[in-house]
Amino acid sequence: MRRVLIIVFLIVALISAFGFEISAFGGMELGGKNRPYFGARIGTLSGGISLMLEGYYPVSSFEQLEEINIEEIQFIEIDPYIYVGIPLMGTLIYAGAAPIIILDIKNTQFAMYQDIFHVKAGVRFGTGIIFFAEGMVTMNTSFQIFDTYAVSVGVGIGF
Amino acid sequence: MRRMLVSILSFFFVLVFLFSCSEIPQAPKVIPLDPTGTTKPFVSDYTAANIYGSVDKQPTLVPIAVPDPVRVRISLPGVENLLSSELRVFEDNREQGFVLYKESSVKNKLDIAIILDVTGSMGYAIDGAKNSIISFANSLESSGLDAKIGVIPFDDYVNPPSDIEVEPGFLNLTSPASAQEYVSSLYAGYGGDWPENPYDAIMFAATALEWRPGAQRIMIVITDAPAHYKGDGTPFVHFIKNEMLPALVGYFVIHGAFVPGYYSESTTDFSDPGDVRELCQKTGGVIKYTDTSGNVDLTGLGIVEYITSSWIVTFESDSPASIHTIEIFYAKGSDKRYLKLQDVTY
Numbered sequence A: 001m002r003r004v005l006i007i008v009f010l011i012v013a014l015i016s017a018f019g020f021e022i023s024a025f026g027g028m029e030l031g032g033k034n035r036p037y038f039g040a041r042i043g044t045l046s047g048g049i050s051l052m053l054e055g056y057y058p059v060s061s062f063e064q065l066e067e068i069n070i071e072e073i074q075f076i077e078i079d080p081y082i083y084v085g086i087p088l089m090g091t092l093i094y095a096g097a098a099p100i101i102i103l104d105i106k107n108t109q110f111a112m113y114q115d116i117f118h119v120k121a122g123v124r125f126g127t128g129i130i131f132f133a134e135g136m137v138t139m140n141t142s143f144q145i146f147d148t149y150a151v152s153v154g155v156g157i158g159f
Numbered sequence B: 001m002r003r004m005l006v007s008i009l010s011f012f013f014v015l016v017f018l019f020s021c022s023e024i025p026q027a028p029k030v031i032p033l034d035p036t037g038t039t040k041p042f043v044s045d046y047t048a049a050n051i052y053g054s055v056d057k058q059p060t061l062v063p064i065a066v067p068d069p070v071r072v073r074i075s076l077p078g079v080e081n082l083l084s085s086e087l088r089v090f091e092d093n094r095e096q097g098f099v100l101y102k103e104s105s106v107k108n109k110l111d112i113a114i115i116l117d118v119t120g121s122m123g124y125a126i127d128g129a130k131n132s133i134i135s136f137a138n139s140l141e142s143s144g145l146d147a148k149i150g151v152i153p154f155d156d157y158v159n160p161p162s163d164i165e166v167e168p169g170f171l172n173l174t175s176p177a178s179a180q181e182y183v184s185s186l187y188a189g190y191g192g193d194w195p196e197n198p199y200d201a202i203m204f205a206a207t208a209l210e211w212r213p214g215a216q217r218i219m220i221v222i223t224d225a226p227a228h229y230k231g232d233g234t235p236f237v238h239f240i241k242n243e244m245l246p247a248l249v250g251y252f253v254i255h256g257a258f259v260p261g262y263y264s265e266s267t268t269d270f271s272d273p274g275d276v277r278e279l280c281q282k283t284g285g286v287i288k289y290t291d292t293s294g295n296v297d298l299t300g301l302g303i304v305e306y307i308t309s310s311w312i313v314t315f316e317s318d319s320p321a322s323i324h325t326i327e328i329f330y331a332k333g334s335d336k337r338y339l340k341l342q343d344v345t346y
Helices: A002-016 B002-018 B121-141 B178-182 B198-208 B241-246 B278-281 B305-307
Strands: A019-031 A038-042 A048-060 A076-090 A091-104 A108-126 A129-138 A147-158 B052-055 B071-077 B088-089 B096-104 B110-116 B146-154 B172-174 B216-223 B253-258 B287-288 B310-315 B322-330 B335-344
Touching: A019 A129, A038 A076, A038 A147, A048 A091, A076 A108, B071 B216, B071 B322, B088 B096, B088 B310, B110 B121, B110 B172, B110 B178, B110 B198, B121 B146, B121 B178, B121 B216, B146 B178, B146 B198, B172 B178, B198 B216, B198 B241, B216 B305, B241 B278, B253 B278, B278 B287, B305 B322, B305 B335
Parallel strands: B110 B146, B110 B216, B216 B253, B253 B287
Antiparallel strands: A019 A038, A019 A147, A038 A048, A048 A076, A076 A091, A091 A108, A108 A129, A129 A147, B052 B071, B071 B310, B088 B322, B096 B310, B146 B172, B322 B335
16 A cells, blocks of 8 residues: 555656646557547646656557447556656657556446556647657567557647 | 646556456466468377357457467367366368367356247246256356356246246346246246247346356256247247358357257257257257256256366467358377368358
């Protein structure tokens, strides 16, 4: 329990030192079932170390996007990313990693994958209104990469 | 504003750590690479008896950029401890690397719908069902499973059946004791012509019962009559088997207890439009026959054994969007069993 409190304290301290970003994004897997997905993220993405909480909801096809009833969504993926960002000529280049957590909304349960995690790299443009593009892979704890990738683009606001 | 967002994020992280262990089904993490240079065993050396299976399509959320694995549920009655080395799995003649785990180790909740024919010829079956539901549920619970039972009585109609007075018209998933009480209120009515309407009853169970998330979903059909089906000239039937299967295969396992007569034990072709056994076969369920009087002993059907000897085989498909043939070979000493699933979609 003490370890959890220390981690939470560190996270809160990190967050309070930076500005915030809220954005929405969409993307697609390259490989596997080629699922499209959409999501949203909130956090402190900026130069140096930062933290983002990201939510993902995959669908089976683009056609299914039109049929989604938000109230019927049961599972979403939540990834708390830790990023390292480098500001470069008005853009931000960033890379980070996150554990994979599944949230069961209807039953208010969380489940965390024990031995795989996401790794991501991206580039962000703009201030105020921001745009970004990024690529993501999944690795196991032996640092083997699965052969399914994902690419996302998004838009949001930074303040 | 910033303080509020910090609080929300902190709250989220605490929740994540507190609830990181749960019963949410997860995709397997690392599936071994497919073996190469192997050859398929000779099917003639194996028997197709005592092995059941279907593709499990119950929803799990597979994380982004994680290959979506195929999950095949297999049951090997009489096999208590199954090792990966005793199984070989082929998709379209190509051997697959797979991960194996016992289904009851990740799904200890069990929801069972009893689809019960309540027409005159089933008088003995209803008595048998009444007498055995509690012992059936007890044997499930002694296996460490959290069981709920629902009951759908039917004749030509469902909810309620037309020829008996029953209130309510069906019993939603509830405790075994409540199910026994409900079944005790049932009796055999007239039933009209020889065929009855189990197809509407099965689809009603699939859609109207409150199946629990993460539970194994099982139906047990008890009947002696062939099924009416859409297009047979009757106005009250809404389904044919081909329309039902996409909603059932992978989501439910349908076991059958059939009273001999129309349902002959020697029949192996269940494709007749009124033959319910095809639904059992294609959902990976057990097909059993009662005695000639229709006495039903749910504990004697082997369904408890089926459940406690069920495993999930997960592998990565080479082409998830295609239609496949899956073959599973089990061999332990002289015990050799073979399962073939054809025209499988994921």
